Amino acid sequence: MLKISNFLLILLIIFSCAKNTGQNSNYNVELNANSEHPKLILTKQGVKDIRAQLGNIPIFDKTLEKVKAEIDAEIELGIETPIPVHYSGGYTHVRHKRNMVVLQKAGVLYQILDDAKYAKYVKDMLMQYEKMYKTLPLHPKTRSYARGKLFWQCLNDSNWLVYVSQAYDCIYNYLSLEERNKLETNLFKPFADHISVDSPQFYQRVHNHSTWGNAAVGMIGLVMDDQELIDRALYGIKGLKLNTKEKDDDGGFLNKDGKAGFLANIEEPFSPDGYYNEGPYYQRYAMYPFLIFAEALHNVKPELKIFEYKEGVLLKSINALLNLSDADGDFFPLNDGQKGMSYYTSALVTAVDISYHFGGQDPGLLSIATEQDRVLLDDSGLAVALGIKNSKAEPFSKKSINLSDGPKGNQGGVAILRNEDIELVFKYAAQGSSHGHYDKLSYSLYEDGEEILQDYGLSRFVNIEQKGGGNYLKENKTWAKQTIAHNTVVQNETSHFNAKYEIGSKHHSVLNYYSSENNHVQVASARESNAYPGTEMLRTMAVIKDEDLEKPYMLDIMKISSDKANKYDFPYYFLGQVIQTNFEYKTPKTLNTFGDRNGYQHLFVEGQGKPSSDNSKLSWLNKGKFYTLTSVTNNNDELFFTRIGANDPKFNLRRDAALILRRNNIKNTLFVSTIEAHGSYSPVTESAINSNSSIKELKVVLDSDNYTAIKITNINGKTKLFITANSNNNSKHNVNINGNNYQWTGGYYFK
């Protein structure tokens, strides 16, 4: 049967080709592997394997069943391809966005289930698009630097084509040559041209937007077997050079160094460790076009060896991305990142399945796939489904990891220190492209997936139209990107690099040392010398498991050296209810802002006090757990309780708290603190367990150019000593403190 139908198919193709010979050389289909369809994501062999296993691969079967139910329901509702009108979140935007997904899925269903109703549905909708597109002007909304036609920005048009290329590939052989000709001539080719040659400011860049553009052009090019489009996708628009000074809507340079195309987009933003310079939120977004186009290239142009490109960075980047998530799988909101985005997003289903199939079949990935509870309906999804079925899954264990930033891995990085349920994310990276924040040496702290000290994230409600069209709000610039919005030091109420992207993007922090060999002590130390010219900041952060304490605690040593006296503000963005302080403070009757600019205008001062002792302590309760900050302070320090939300005319900001330690008029100084997680409170049993701090005293016992030493005394009177090497961290060290000698090799001493 199959053989006969294949034979008929071949006859049909020959016949179709014959009929159209000469009309357009692209349509001269030859009977080689490249001319078979599907070939892009699904392959002929893959479809055959899938059909053979159906009913016998639970997670795949379940996904298929859900997708079938979803698409059957859509088919029932009928096809709608409205004239484009709205921004993100609005009706026409949402509809076209939905259509692209539906088309892709219907195409897959046609292949797997061999049911022509899906092919017909795809064809009918594509024909409606063809009819509309050929006369469609630019989208009426004018806000984008690169307007699309179906959507207000080329970015969304590119999303559409990435998905729809797959649908087209799936029903390619279902269509007559004439139909294909019509679609390619009036829809796909001009569509690909609009997002590329007609929108070079969008396409000809190294940026996640362009990655989508490249993938879109490349994927439709692969389906159409159009070498010009494929080349344009891989290498950019031939011969085109853009003004390197122009900027996009987000303030990023359009094309700083003239690079473009998919390969450049792999080359530039990924570090050798697979860290993506814009951070995990954007990596997640960019991941889909990177991987889906890579999979397509792997299938259609295996000679490119795309998965081996730049020492296999694409697959490495998936591992990096998974490691940039907390215990719940939520990505750390570095730079512009919307909280709550997690590895449950569909792009990560793609990433995990592709990584498993084309990578080393890491059994840890199978446990994430199991949590995701769905797979790609393609060859890689089949591989994952079979792996799970054959009980190969193992826990994906996240350990401490240090990820370098920069194309060559020498532009700082991000260290994640993990011990039991405590995760510390320490950012000493480069600017992070146009989505970067002015947050040198900042950190955030988590316990079992819950924030202890938060990073604010972005100021945006993605796709919620009522909030500024779902786009970046002005508070993203005036608040979220500013230094004071982060858990790092602010000098003289100004942001790092004066919040200037041009300056910030020239610099990066530098690793002092990273050490994770000792199970009880994880340490990262990094230096920043450019954020405030004339001032050097060296921050050493550790997560320490001390057998006398219930849980691992954080130790933070920020050493500042400046050529002049400054005012330093040091915020702690704790979340939850204040339980206790050991210092006195007054709460004002009316609330005033903490300052006038650089983010300070968004903070109200809710309380103001002075340290009562050498250590200032704040305990709080959040989501049933207690936390205590202990910070080394002196009589001249000031302590402020602040709350976000001033100068926020549209209630765009969350009303979150901070304790800010201020130190006035000093050149060199040291901020030393610990944060303990301890105990619990249940409103059901109403019992408060271990609600008090176990750290009695933090004391700086040495602070020289070369070494800083902190003595930590717990409530039982036991002491520990932490000495960090401020330089020469690989050497042998020998330090005398109060008559005692301490010797070690490496970055730190702890005992």
Place this chain on the structure above:
Amino acid sequence: MLKISNFLLILLIIFSCAKNTGQNSNYNVELNANSEHPKLILTKQGVKDIRAQLGNIPIFDKTLEKVKAEIDAEIELGIETPIPVHYSGGYTHVRHKRNMVVLQKAGVLYQILDDAKYAKYVKDMLMQYEKMYKTLPLHPKTRSYARGKLFWQCLNDSNWLVYVSQAYDCIYNYLSLEERNKLETNLFKPFADHISVDSPQFYQRVHNHSTWGNAAVGMIGLVMDDQELIDRALYGIKGLKLNTKEKDDDGGFLNKDGKAGFLANIEEPFSPDGYYNEGPYYQRYAMYPFLIFAEALHNVKPELKIFEYKEGVLLKSINALLNLSDADGDFFPLNDGQKGMSYYTSALVTAVDISYHFGGQDPGLLSIATEQDRVLLDDSGLAVALGIKNSKAEPFSKKSINLSDGPKGNQGGVAILRNEDIELVFKYAAQGSSHGHYDKLSYSLYEDGEEILQDYGLSRFVNIEQKGGGNYLKENKTWAKQTIAHNTVVQNETSHFNAKYEIGSKHHSVLNYYSSENNHVQVASARESNAYPGTEMLRTMAVIKDEDLEKPYMLDIMKISSDKANKYDFPYYFLGQVIQTNFEYKTPKTLNTFGDRNGYQHLFVEGQGKPSSDNSKLSWLNKGKFYTLTSVTNNNDELFFTRIGANDPKFNLRRDAALILRRNNIKNTLFVSTIEAHGSYSPVTESAINSNSSIKELKVVLDSDNYTAIKITNINGKTKLFITANSNNNSKHNVNINGNNYQWTGGYYFK
């Protein structure tokens, strides 16, 4: 074997009795049922049945295993009975509280497992207590109106005795008569006396504190077979009359009408529907002594027919309490109630098991017991375990319910309107004893266990010692009890009854009508005439399921008639992020308080505006769901965005928001609003579904003394009419509105 050991036991008892004859008539043990032990909660027959089923009753076996592990670990740690020093949350408090539970459990283990190590442990600890107690002065902390000895308040001492009586009963026969004599003479009898005759201000009342006291005295009396104690428990201290004007720490009257004892404590606070006048949080707390003492009375004094008392109100009250919880089982925080307390608390395990065993074996209770995942280790727990094992469990379905308040059920009540995932809790009850809030006709609104419009609850961190010893904070009085803290109307910035308990406790609201027959429309309507003399408030609240709207919505009609012009404030305590308003507002640069007193001093004004149209709308997003308030407004209205937290020097209050509608200088007026729950937002898919309101217009088309009619127009232009009868709600009605006649019988018309 058993027979022989029984025989030996009897011999032993006879021997022991003989030895002690005449020493104390209470010790003259006769060989009737009452002299057998255990008899209080566990019974001899029950122990026999449990032992026979062990290993064959999964939920019971599992509970037993956990309790055994817990107590074995405690035994390992050794016995500690420290000299009392601390308030709640402090070491000695926590230790003695823990001990009472451990003793009770160890006693049970001794009976069920027949392992003498548990009996010895109980005996040893009791002997330590005996040694300490006989010379123990009053607890050193002086804050309570009735100081205990082991704890800072008699209440906790009573808790202790309720548990320890059970332990004593379990090991009664393990002890020699001499040992029993020692314990009873030096520990139990003086202990019972201290919390009763020595602390009449605590004991001789109708109050949850006294219920604990009564149960404690009664239970030890039952074990000791001391009729004097049993009578004191049931009827109060003989011949004692207290000053009826005195108040306790919480501002409640000590003994308003001279009633006392366990039976009076059943009589007074429970309505015939089983609603407990202090609300579910305190009912949950009181439930344990009510039920455990009732179970003991049932077992030892079956002739009292305690479960039939007041037409079986104790068992009815369990059903009421379960219905006073949201979809997650969390109790609605009426009056002073700490949020998060739920039917997962151990007192509710007692309640559910006893209700099942001694009530009608409601299979719905078995599903709650299954969720609780544990049972009592006694006869009732066995019954539940067998029910679950035999697959008798059915869902406990909560429907709309109207619970009357007051001993005779004629002092207002609480109506809970339920439709799909929407729950509206409408409070038109009496004052609620000393834990009552000044919140006449207030409500809160829930969707699937999450708050839409919140009731603040209490201002207290129960058992968190750092927060005022874990006791009521002063903000409970200055904020949480005040009217402005609730979703009801405030007149001239003063609280209901001027926040005077003496006045408030004289009055209650009155039901206009309640109707839940129509599956699509649930309505409750009630009137309050005393909160503000000269002003009458009639509030009609409905939850309506309209097929054109995604989810049921709330309709709220508050009709106010006064003999003079007033200023009315009408708050909406929404939770979450403002998404959109249809009115203009300004946000101030500095935040000032909304007023100077009556709770207003705790609110900051974050925004101020005026209606732009006849309907003012606010949409917000909370926990991934959208909500929209639509309120009928006029040009003279003012709209305030407020935030709790002013004048809060210890950060005791949550920083929660409200929108407050203010109407100035008017006698009679109508506040009409709807709240819709609609759509969803996921940060993982980043798609906003149905994020806009479906209600286009709310219009008052009639407002007379007798009727109020609201026309509701949805975005498709379809209209519905809701007419409520402001009086004579059982009659036939005939109303003409704009030339159309509407006829119906009952409280409301809706079509």
